[in-house]
Amino acid sequence: MANQPADMVTLKIPRPLYERLRQLIGGTGFRSVTEFATYVLRDLASHPRTAQESREMTEAELEQARQRLRELGYL
Amino acid sequence: MIPPHGGKLVNRVVSGEERDHLARDAQLLPRLQLNQRELADLEMIATGAMSPLEGFMDEANYRNVVDSVRLANGLVWAIPVVLSAKAEEDRKLRSGDRVALTDDAGRVLAVLEVAGCYQVDHEYEAQMVLRTTDEGHPGVQYLGSISPWYVGGTVHLVRRPEHTDFLRYRLDPKETRVLFEERGWKRIVAFQTRNPIHRAHEYLQKCALEICDGLLIHPLVGETKSDDIPAEVRMRCYEELIEKYYPKDRVVLSVFPAAMRYGGPREAIFHALVRKNYGCTHFIVGRDHAGVGNYYGSYDAHAIFGEFEPEDIAITPLFFDHAFYCRVCGNMATTKTCPHGSDDHVVLSGTKVRELLAKGELPPAEFTRPEVGRVLAEATRRS
Numbered sequence: 001m002a003n004q005p006a007d008m009v010t011l012k013i014p015r016p017l018y019e020r021l022r023q024l025i026g027g028t029g030f031r032s033v034t035e036f037a038t039y040v041l042r043d044l045a046s047h048p049r050t051a052q053e054s055r056e057m058t059e060a061e062l063e064q065a066r067q068r069l070r071e072l073g074y075l
Numbered sequence: 076m077i078p079p080h081g082g083k084l085v086n087r088v089v090s091g092e093e094r095d096h097l098a099r100d101a102q103l104l105p106r107l108q109l110n111q112r113e114l115a116d117l118e119m120i121a122t123g124a125m126s127p128l129e130g131f132m133d134e135a136n137y138r139n140v141v142d143s144v145r146l147a148n149g150l151v152w153a154i155p156v157v158l159s160a161k162a163e164e165d166r167k168l169r170s171g172d173r174v175a176l177t178d179d180a181g182r183v184l185a186v187l188e189v190a191g192c193y194q195v196d197h198e199y200e201a202q203m204v205l206r207t208t209d210e211g212h213p214g215v216q217y218l219g220s221i222s223p224w225y226v227g228g229t230v231h232l233v234r235r236p237e238h239t240d241f242l243r244y245r246l247d248p249k250e251t252r253v254l255f256e257e258r259g260w261k262r263i264v265a266f267q268t269r270n271p272i273h274r275a276h277e278y279l280q281k282c283a284l285e286i287c288d289g290l291l292i293h294p295l296v297g298e299t300k301s302d303d304i305p306a307e308v309r310m311r312c313y314e315e316l317i318e319k320y321y322p323k324d325r326v327v328l329s330v331f332p333a334a335m336r337y338g339g340p341r342e343a344i345f346h347a348l349v350r351k352n353y354g355c356t357h358f359i360v361g362r363d364h365a366g367v368g369n370y371y372g373s374y375d376a377h378a379i380f381g382e383f384e385p386e387d388i389a390i391t392p393l394f395f396d397h398a399f400y401c402r403v404c405g406n407m408a409t410t411k412t413c414p415h416g417s418d419d420h421v422v423l424s425g426t427k428v429r430e431l432l433a434k435g436e437l438p439p440a441e442f443t444r445p446e447v448g449r450v451l452a453e454a455t456r457r458s
Binding site (some may be wrong): 043062 | 096097169170171172173188229241246247253254257327
C-alpha cells in the first residue's frame with residue numbers, strides 16, 4: 001500500500017469478519033478495525049502457549065531464572 | 076509446585092522487538108503518572124505476583140472484590156488493585172483507549188489498554204475493605220488522597236520500575252518458583268512482615284519450618300506509614316538474624332515490593348494468595364496480621380480464612396497466637412502452649428522498645444536478639 005510505514009505489514013481477513021469487527025467497535029474508543037485487531041492480537045501474542053504449556057516456563061525462561069539466581073548467589 | 080492463583084502465572088512483561096515497538100508507540104500516547112503504590116502494583120501485576128490479575132481492575136472486578144471478596148469470575152481476591160485518575164482528562168478515558176503509564180521521572184513503564192473509567196465511593200470501599208472509615212487509619216488516609224475515579228485495563232510492561240535498593244533480594248515469582256524447585260523443596264512457608272523480626276516472630280517461623288522444607292522471609296518493602304521502621308533498617312536486621320540464627324540452606328530472604336494497606340483480615344487473604352503465586356504452600360498468620368492500632372481484633376485475620384473453602388485459597392494458613400518468652404517454661408511459647416500468666420512473660424510494647432532504643436539500651440535478649448537490637452539502636456541514634 002502506498003505510504004505504508006516501513007515497520008507495518010498488511011494482514012488479510014475475510015470481509016464478513018471485517019464487517020463484524022466494525023460493528024463491534026462502534027461506540028468504543030477504537031478508531032478503526034486495524035487498531036482493535038492490533039489490540040486483540042497483541043494481547044493474544046503475549047500468551048502464545050497452549051493451556052498445558054502456559055503452566056510451565058520455557059527452557060529459555062528457566063535458564064534465565066537460574067542464571068539470575070546464580071548471579072545473586074541463591075544457587 | 077503449587078499452581079498460581081487462577082492456574083497460570085501471568086506475564087505482562089513485553090520483550091524484544093515487540094517491546095521496542097510498543098515503547099516507541101507509547102511516546103505518542105497520553106500519559107498517566109503512577110503513585111508509589113500503583114508503581115509497585117504494576118510491577119507485581121506484570122511479573123505474575125498478582126495472578127490472575129492482568130492489569131488494574133475494571134469496574135466489574137473492583138465492585139465484586141469490594142462487595143464479595145471475589146473477582147468477577149468467582150476467584151477469591153480480597154483487596155482492590157486499582158489505578159486512580161490523576162487529571163480531569165483521565166476521566167474521559169474509554170474502552171479501547173491506550174495510555175502510557177509513567178513513573179514520577181516521566182519514564183514510560185507500561186501501556187495500559189483501557190477497559191474503562193469508573194467512579195467509586197471511597198467511604199464505602201473503606202468500610203468494606205478496611206472495616207473502618209476512621210480518618211486515623213492509614214488506608215483510609217490513602218483513599219482520601221486519591222481520586223474517586225479509577226481507570227481499569229490490562230497492562231503491557233515495557234520497562235521495570237527503577238530500583239536502587241535491595242537489588243540482590245528482588246526475586247520475581249518465576250524466580251522464587253525455580254529456586255524452590257532447584258532446592259528440592261515441596262513445602263515452603265512464607266512469612267510476611269513490615270517490622271523487624273523479634274524472638275516471637277522467629278519462634279513462629281521456626282515452628283513452621285519444622286513442618287516445611289523451606290522458609291521464605293518475604294518482608295514488605297513498598298510504601299509504609301511514616302512511623303514504621305524503614306525497610307533498609309529492617310533488612311539489616313533480617314540479614315543479621317539469618318546469618319547467626321537460621322539454617323541458611325533452609326531460608327530464602329527476598330523482598331515483597333507491595334505497598335502496605337493496613338487492611339487486617341482482607342490483607343491477610345491478599346498476602347496469602349500473592350505468596351502462593353511466589354510458589355509458597357504455607358503462610359504464617361500471626362496475631363493482628365496486617366493490622367494497625369486497634370482497628371481489628373487480634374485474631375480477625377485468622378477468622379476470615381474460615382469464610383472460604385480451603386481449595387478456594389489453596390495455600391495453607393498456619394495460625395499462631397500471641398508469642399513470647401516465658402520465664403517459667405524457659406522457652407518461647409504462645410498463649411496456646413504456655414499455662415503461665417502474663418507476669419511470667421517477656422512482652423514489650425512498641426512504645427517501650429522505642430524508649431529503650433532511644434536511651435541507647437537494648438531490649439532484653441528474650442524479646443529480641445542482641446544483633447537485631449544493635450541495628451535498631453544504631454538506626455534510632457541516627458534518626
